[in-house]
Each structure stands twice: as structure tokens, then as C-alpha cells.
Amino acid sequence: MTTATLSRWDRFRDSFLWYSFKRDKVAIVSFFVLLLMVLAAVFAPLLAPTDPYDLAMINIMNSELPPVGMDGADPAFPLGTDAQGRDMLSTILYGTRVSLLIGFGAVVLQATLGILFGLLAGYLGGRVDSILMRIADVQLSFSTLMVAIIVGAVFKASFGNLMFGEIAIYMLIFIIGVAEWPQIARTVRASVLAEKKKEYVDAAKVMGFRTNRIMFRHILPNTLSPIFVIATVQIANAIISEAALSFLGLGMPETQPSLGSLIKSGFDYIQSGSWWITLIPGLVLVVLVLVINLLGDWLRDVMNPRLYKG
Amino acid sequence: MTSPLIDIRGLEKQFDLSGSFLEQVSFKGGRFQRKQEAVHAINGVDLQVHKGEALCVVGESGCGKSTVARTVMGLLSPTAGEVHYDGQRIDNLKGREVLPYRRKMQMIFQNPYASLNPRMTIQQTLEEPIRFHRPDLARKEVRDKVQEVMQSVGIDPDWGSRFGHEFSGGQRQRIAIARALAVDPEFIVADEPISALDVSIQAQVLNLLMDAQDTRNLTYLFITHDLAVVEHFGTRVAVMYLGRVCELADTKTLFAEPRHPYTQALLSAIPRLEDDRPNYIKLQGEVPTPVNLPSGCVFHGRCPYANERCRQEVPRLIATDSGTRVACHAVEEGRL
Amino acid sequence: MKKTPLLEVKDLDVRFAVRGGDLTALRGISFSLDKGERLGLVGESGAGKSVAAFSILNLVARPGYIAGGQILFEGRDLAAMSERELRKIRGNRIAMIFQDPMMTLNPVLSIGTQMVEAIKAHRRISTKAARDIALDRLRKVQIPSPEKRLDQYPHELSGGMRQRVIIAVALLLDPEIIIADEPTTALDVTIQAEIMALLLELCEQDNVALMLITHDLGVVSQVTQRMLVMYSGRIIEQGPTREIINDAQHPYTQGLINALPQMGEPGARLFQIPGSMPSLKNVPTGCPFHPRCRFATDQCRQTMPEYVRSGNVDVACYEVSNLIEQEKHMQEAGS
Numbered sequence: 001m002t003t004a005t006l007s008r009w010d011r012f013r014d015s016f017l018w019y020s021f022k023r024d025k026v027a028i029v030s031f032f033v034l035l036l037m038v039l040a041a042v043f044a045p046l047l048a049p050t051d052p053y054d055l056a057m058i059n060i061m062n063s064e065l066p067p068v069g070m071d072g073a074d075p076a077f078p079l080g081t082d083a084q085g086r087d088m089l090s091t092i093l094y095g096t097r098v099s100l101l102i103g104f105g106a107v108v109l110q111a112t113l114g115i116l117f118g119l120l121a122g123y124l125g126g127r128v129d130s131i132l133m134r135i136a137d138v139q140l141s142f143s144t145l146m147v148a149i150i151v152g153a154v155f156k157a158s159f160g161n162l163m164f165g166e167i168a169i170y171m172l173i174f175i176i177g178v179a180e181w182p183q184i185a186r187t188v189r190a191s192v193l194a195e196k197k198k199e200y201v202d203a204a205k206v207m208g209f210r211t212n213r214i215m216f217r218h219i220l221p222n223t224l225s226p227i228f229v230i231a232t233v234q235i236a237n238a239i240i241s242e243a244a245l246s247f248l249g250l251g252m253p254e255t256q257p258s259l260g261s262l263i264k265s266g267f268d269y270i271q272s273g274s275w276w277i278t279l280i281p282g283l284v285l286v287v288l289v290l291v292i293n294l295l296g297d298w299l300r301d302v303m304n305p306r307l308y309k310g
Numbered sequence: 311m312t313s314p315l316i317d318i319r320g321l322e323k324q325f326d327l328s329g330s331f332l333e334q335v336s337f338k339g340g341r342f343q344r345k346q347e348a349v350h351a352i353n354g355v356d357l358q359v360h361k362g363e364a365l366c367v368v369g370e371s372g373c374g375k376s377t378v379a380r381t382v383m384g385l386l387s388p389t390a391g392e393v394h395y396d397g398q399r400i401d402n403l404k405g406r407e408v409l410p411y412r413r414k415m416q417m418i419f420q421n422p423y424a425s426l427n428p429r430m431t432i433q434q435t436l437e438e439p440i441r442f443h444r445p446d447l448a449r450k451e452v453r454d455k456v457q458e459v460m461q462s463v464g465i466d467p468d469w470g471s472r473f474g475h476e477f478s479g480g481q482r483q484r485i486a487i488a489r490a491l492a493v494d495p496e497f498i499v500a501d502e503p504i505s506a507l508d509v510s511i512q513a514q515v516l517n518l519l520m521d522a523q524d525t526r527n528l529t530y531l532f533i534t535h536d537l538a539v540v541e542h543f544g545t546r547v548a549v550m551y552l553g554r555v556c557e558l559a560d561t562k563t564l565f566a567e568p569r570h571p572y573t574q575a576l577l578s579a580i581p582r583l584e585d586d587r588p589n590y591i592k593l594q595g596e597v598p599t600p601v602n603l604p605s606g607c608v609f610h611g612r613c614p615y616a617n618e619r620c621r622q623e624v625p626r627l628i629a630t631d632s633g634t635r636v637a638c639h640a641v642e643e644g645r646l
Numbered sequence: 647m648k649k650t651p652l653l654e655v656k657d658l659d660v661r662f663a664v665r666g667g668d669l670t671a672l673r674g675i676s677f678s679l680d681k682g683e684r685l686g687l688v689g690e691s692g693a694g695k696s697v698a699a700f701s702i703l704n705l706v707a708r709p710g711y712i713a714g715g716q717i718l719f720e721g722r723d724l725a726a727m728s729e730r731e732l733r734k735i736r737g738n739r740i741a742m743i744f745q746d747p748m749m750t751l752n753p754v755l756s757i758g759t760q761m762v763e764a765i766k767a768h769r770r771i772s773t774k775a776a777r778d779i780a781l782d783r784l785r786k787v788q789i790p791s792p793e794k795r796l797d798q799y800p801h802e803l804s805g806g807m808r809q810r811v812i813i814a815v816a817l818l819l820d821p822e823i824i825i826a827d828e829p830t831t832a833l834d835v836t837i838q839a840e841i842m843a844l845l846l847e848l849c850e851q852d853n854v855a856l857m858l859i860t861h862d863l864g865v866v867s868q869v870t871q872r873m874l875v876m877y878s879g880r881i882i883e884q885g886p887t888r889e890i891i892n893d894a895q896h897p898y899t900q901g902l903i904n905a906l907p908q909m910g911e912p913g914a915r916l917f918q919i920p921g922s923m924p925s926l927k928n929v930p931t932g933c934p935f936h937p938r939c940r941f942a943t944d945q946c947r948q949t950m951p952e953y954v955r956s957g958n959v960d961v962a963c964y965e966v967s968n969l970i971e972q973e974k975h976m977q978e979a980g981s
Contacts, residue, residue, distance in 0.1 A: 019665060198424040198425075199419040199420070199421055199424045199425035200424060200425050200426055200427040202380075202385055202417070202425075203417070203425055203486070204427075205384075206383055206384075206385065206412065206415075206416060206417045207412060207438075207439045207443075208408060208409050208412030208413075208443070209442060218427055218430075221427075221429035221430075222427070222428060222429055370834035370835065370836065478922045479922075480922050481922070508690035508691055508861065508923070509690060509861060509863075509902055509905055510690060510902060510918070510919040510922070512905070512907075513906075513916040513917065513918040514918045514919075514920075516907065516916055517915050517916055517918055520913075520915060521915075535834065536835075536907075537835070538906065538907045539907050542907035542908075542910055542912050542916065543907070543913075561912065562912070575836055576835060576836060578839075579835040579836045579838065579839035580864065580908075581838075581839070581842070581862060581864025581865045581867070581868050582864055582867075582868075582908065583863060583867050583891055583903070583906070583909070584867070586888075587843075587846070587868055588839050588842045588843040588846065588868045588869070589868070590836070590839040590840070590843070592840065593836060596804050596806065596807075597834075
């Protein structure tokens, strides 16, 4: 053992995580594709040639122009335009932004609820555990989409279309977040049950630390690895859920399109030959979900304690 | 005689096995029956630990020695009986009332690989208890304290920013000892502190515990299954079998003149370096489960001296001439 | 003429292929085992004693591999043998007992089924005959009501009983060698004593060679005739058990014996070896023990000591070899 203290960066470079990342081509490619998409989405206002939210910039005469390389294409619209004459590239950039925002937002909500309830159920046990986990069971026995459709329909009916458009993004985050927390709660509970038997928890109890401190400072950090894996996959799931809801007309309105509502809006025009309006955002969605899932798979392999022998 | 530091009176602990009400009910022979089962881990233990001594509790797995340790530390609450610290009953204290005793009483655990929080550095692990119990100390004083305690267990204070997994088992156990010592306790419960360690490391840790006892005036309750360690470390020994104390004596007396048949068998089973063959008193049968305790003396099923009285009547600890206290009818009646 | 030993391990090297290169787990291990001999393999965790046991049966799990040397069993090299030939030897001629009985026993099959299966894997006999053999072996290990045990499942037995069953399984095919890897570590002292006595008795009765891997010097002294002491993948001392226990030559062996609480004066500080065994990742140069050794010189730090003979004991230590040299000089000067 060397006496020099390692910096965090050295520690990371020495870690199994970094080692297996370097060696896994799929993980590297996925990571960079995702990074590219996230950056493109974050900087969409700077990158996009037009602002799809600005009605003044849209010219209906430009509608349904094909992507560059096809007959009748306009080089100002590299990926063509949709039925309303919006630039597809810009709408996709903005749409990815909305989809990612909903994905991350929903997972942050899921994780917050899941971790809190999972910790409480696992650590306190007894009646708290029974009640929380039964709620989770009930919640899981409904499909996410079904709940979302009902809640979405109720929202839409009670707020009206215009108001709904404004709160749609928060509503989607809320619906998807609330519908999926039991996944994370169950995982957290399972790791808490394993962790709380370990002696460092007894040592903390013997020190006289309060329950909250033991739960959040001592146990929680040790349950994070599996949560990390699930959260990654859940982002992809949330994006898909959002796309599905939008496709059913219960998600983002067309004025602030997500990838899902873009697909939906183009779907009507497939028959008329304007396939790109649906297909391109569809491809973007597939790639986005795929790379997130691939990264999630890689993370799961790395963090699986049975395989982990660093 | 001065009053004991720790006084354990009539301690009993049962663990419920049968679960919730619904799981207890079964349908048998055309009738619903309610069945409740419990593990009788401790069945009436009285022990005193005196200031400055090391009381060793020995026994085989399932004898309840660890349960005694955990009940004394308040990690488990007793089913019956009391635990007193320096004359004050502590097993029923609530909330903030316990805190002063948390500082005075500390514990060292068996598994050094599980007793350090894997996500905390050594510095954090050691600082947290000091900050918690001594909010009056300034940052610098806390650091000095951590340095001092690390040095005293033989861990380089420069290693504070490392995590537990970067250390060997022996070093981790030193760190765990440092954590217990950090709050300046008077009394330490050590639950099999060396049984997970290698032979050469065991000696290091035992020496460390003995040094700490000298310099800090500590009192130990030392739980172990290893009689050779007891002979070396203990002031007094309590031998436990199936949740009861069967013999309690000064270490020297116990090893020179074991009275209880179980103690004799246990002593004979230690593999000694000078032996050329395994050389031991063979016991009949196996340790009964603590779910269905035998009637009378818990040892009677395996005891070569058992008679009708042993099967019926629970023996009490009685003092003998040598000062040893034994729970055995045969010894009491002079048959042994 | 010296008769050939039953098992002879020559210059065995075992390495683990891990990221950042190979780790040497065993370095130049050489020893032999005669028919009916009981050999103890002593060392602390990380010394390589379990790897040594596994490599004898060519069972080192990947990423480990045998990098060099020979394992001669009745003159045939197990290290160079095909998997098919090895299977004929494993469990049949050389049996193994593990620390955890559940490594051998399948929890979902009855004990009888497993024993019959083990026999039929090596012999073409009827189930009835195999069952009789199984019953006989269970009697041999003194299990009460053996007929009943055949139909029981492993979880229905206590730890001590399970370990007896494991011994019975090891004995099924009348092996020449039993390798027992920490067979009693998980058991209580009284049961440990019973199991060790049983193992010893059975080996003596049938003239079976026993290789006992343990960290407990007391057990080694009770059961074995010869012993090897391993440190950091190397045998540092080997010879007759009594001779080593009574008068260990290597400073590590001395330290190990003196560190035992039964060797110390009650209440006094124990003898302690400073530091701990190096991990395979950074084995020191020269003698691997030198950072913990109170006799270490520059010679120890630079080169690995060769084995020298002192009495009937082979030791790898410069301190010992220098002492022997000195004695020789004194004698020569005297005569």
C-alpha cells in the first residue's frame, strides 16, 4: 500500500467502473451518442435553425417539404418540414429536449418517492412496511399507461385544452413519476433489508445516532448502486411512456411537441407519402431509448455484486 | 465489595418465530389450531461485570452469548429481566436518556468487513461519533482527537481519507476499535472481535485490547467461543449452554479445576499443540434446538452424570469451595 | 532405492490472469505424500493453501491456471491430463472435503440419492449395491440410524452431521487420498474434536493418505505426521510435524506458534508478528516475509532464499542457512 493519498480522480481511474467502461465498445458508443443527444437537446435554442414554438416564423407554404436529397427539398430545411411548415430538425431538437426533460423529471420524482418509501419500509419494518408495500403492490397492479390515461383525461377535461398545454409537461412528469415509484421503492427496500443487518448499522445504533441519521447518512449511500441502474433504465421507460401518451393524444400538445407527439402528428401523413414527419422523430426516439437501455445494461453488469470482483 | 459496573438480572430473551397471527393459524385434524413458537435465546441469566475486569462469556453457537452482548448494549430489548449500569437501570430508557450511556458503553463487532460503513472514509467514520457526542469540541479538537485515537490503535493518521475496503481485516478491526475508543468509553462489549482474523493478526488485536484496557482503565465483556483466548484474556469466565450460565469462575480456577461436565468437555476439546491425537471427552447426542428447551437441566440429554433430578429440576448457580459457581445437581450432591 | 511417493508435486506454479497482468498465487511448490501419510498444510488466509489443494486436482478456477510444474499421482501428471481422465481420478482416487458441506451436497436431493449417484458415476453397479455401499460408509462415520439418513435432505441435518455425511461421501469409492480443506472451521470446538478424531481414525484404519488444510496449529499437531507452512504462495518450511511444532526454524512459523494465546503467559502481552500478509498484487521482492521479519537483512530483501535442511526440516530462510554455515565452520575449525 502506498502512503500517498489518492485524489478522487485517481480513485475513479483506478476503479472497476472506469476499467470496464474502457473495455466495452457498446458502452462507449452508447455513452457518446447519448451525450451528443443530451447536449443537442440542452443547447437546442442555440443549435436549431428556427424556433418551432414561434408561430411567426412558420410559413404554411413550406409544409410537407421532404428532407434534403429528395425531389423538391429546400436546403433551408435539412430534414424537411411537417404539415404545419415547421422545420423538422428544429422540432426534433426541441422535441428531444421535452422528452428528455420529462424522462429525467419523472425519474427524479420516482427516485425521491421510491427511496423515501423504500427506506422507511425497509428500515422501520413492521406496520409501516406492510402499509407502504401494500400501496406499492396496488399501484403496480395497474398498468402505468392505464392510470396515466385516466388521470390525463381527467386533467384535460377539467383544465381545458389551452390550460392543459401549459401544464402538460408537469402533469406528465407527475403521472409517470407517481406511477412507477414502487419499482424503485422495492429495490431500495430489498437493499435496506440486507444493509441493516450489517454491523456498521449496529455500530451506528450503539453510538446513539438517531434513526433518521442512520437511514439517510449510513444506509442510503450503500443502497445507491442498484438504484442507479434502475433509474437509468427507468429514464428510457419514462420517455417511452411519455411517447405513448403523446401518441394517444394525452401527452404534449402539438404546439410544444415531444418526440411522441411529433410521431403522432406525422402519422396522419404517412399515407400521403410524407413519411419523414413520423419516421425521423421515430428513429431519434428509438436511438435515444436504445442507448439509454444499453448503458443501463452495462451498468447492471458492472454493479452486479456477484460479477463484481474488483 | 463494591457494586458492579454492569448488573444483569434474570435476563430472558425470546425471538418469535411464528410471525403474524395469520401465519400462526393452521388447519390440522379437522380443527384450526394456533401455534406459537419462539427461540429461547437466553433463559434467565444473572451476571455482574466489575470495574476494570474482563468478563469472558464462552459457549458454542446458539448458546445465547451474542444475544447477551446485544441486550446489554440495547440493540435488543429483553423479554424479561433488567440490565443495570453503575446502579442505574438502562434497559428501559427512552430517547435522549440513553445518550450518556452510549458514550460510556461501546461495542466491537465480529466481522471487520461489515462493521465499517463502506461509503465513509476512515476520517468520517471516526469523526462522526466524536462530533455527535461532543458538540462542544471545535473542528481542530475533533481532528486532534481522531489523530490521537488512530495512533493509539496503530493506524497511520495520514490514512484518514481512505475507505475501509482499502485496509486488511486486521487493520479494519483496529479502526473499529478506534471508533469505539473515540468517545472515551468506560465499558466495552467485544463480540467475537478476533474470530474472523488470522492467527498472527489475532495476537495483534488481543494485545491492542489489553493495552487499551491498561491505558484507559476499561472494563470488558468479552464474547468468544475460543477458550484459549479466554485463558489468556479473561479475569473471570462465564460458560453458557443453551441460554443459561452453567459455570462462572475466575479464569485460573476454571482452567485448573473445571466443575461442570460441559465445561470439562469444552476444555478437553481445545486442540493443544502438545497433543499427538485428538484427546477429548466425548459427549453423547447433539445440542438441542433452543425452540424446544429440554426440561430440567438443559444439558441433561448429553451429560454422562444425569439422573432423574437433572431431568426434572432446573439447577441453580451455587458457590463451591474454590469460589466457582456451578449450576449442576451432580456437583451440588457431591456425585461429581 | 527410494520408493516413489503416492503423490508428488514438483515446482508447481499457479497464476491468476487479472487485469494488469498475472498474479502469482503459488511459487515453486514441491512436496510429496506417501500412502497412508497425513500431511498438514498450514497458513493464514491468502497464503495460497486452498489454491494448492484445488490445483492438485487441477481444479483451479479461471482466471487461475497452472503455469508450470508437475503433479504426479502414481507417476502420472495430473497437470497435463485431459478433463476426461481427470474425472476418473477426482472423487474416485482422490476425494475432497470442503469447509462448507453445502459445496458438496445438493440441497434438493436426498443424501442417499446423492451418494448413489456419486458411486455410479465411477462404477457400473446396481442402485441396490450402491445403496449398500452408501449405508456402509454412513455406518463407518458413526452416524446414528444411517438407514434413516439416506432418505433425509441435507438441511435436515445439523452442521456436525452434515460434515460426517461429507466424510462418508469422500469415503464412498475407497480413495487413496483425501484432501480436507478446513473441514472443521465452521463447527463448534466439541464437534470439531469429534470430526477430527473420526477423520484420523478412518485414515489410519484404511491406510488413506490425508492432506489437511487448516490454519489451526493445534489440529495439525493432533492429526498430522508431516506439515508444510505456506506464506504468500510459497512453502517456507516443511518437515515432521512434531519437530516443527517443538522447534520451528523459520521466523514466520516461530511467530505463528508463539502468537497463540496458549503459548503466552495469561494476562501478559502475546508475541506478535507486525504487519500482515502481503496481497498477491504487491508481493515484496526477495523473501516475501522480510518486511515483517526481525532478522531481515539486505540479502533477504533482494533474493529469494533457497531451501536448506536443518534436522529433518526444509526451510527457506537466510537466517537459518547462515546459522548452519556458521556451525559448519566452527566444526571445521574445531577439527
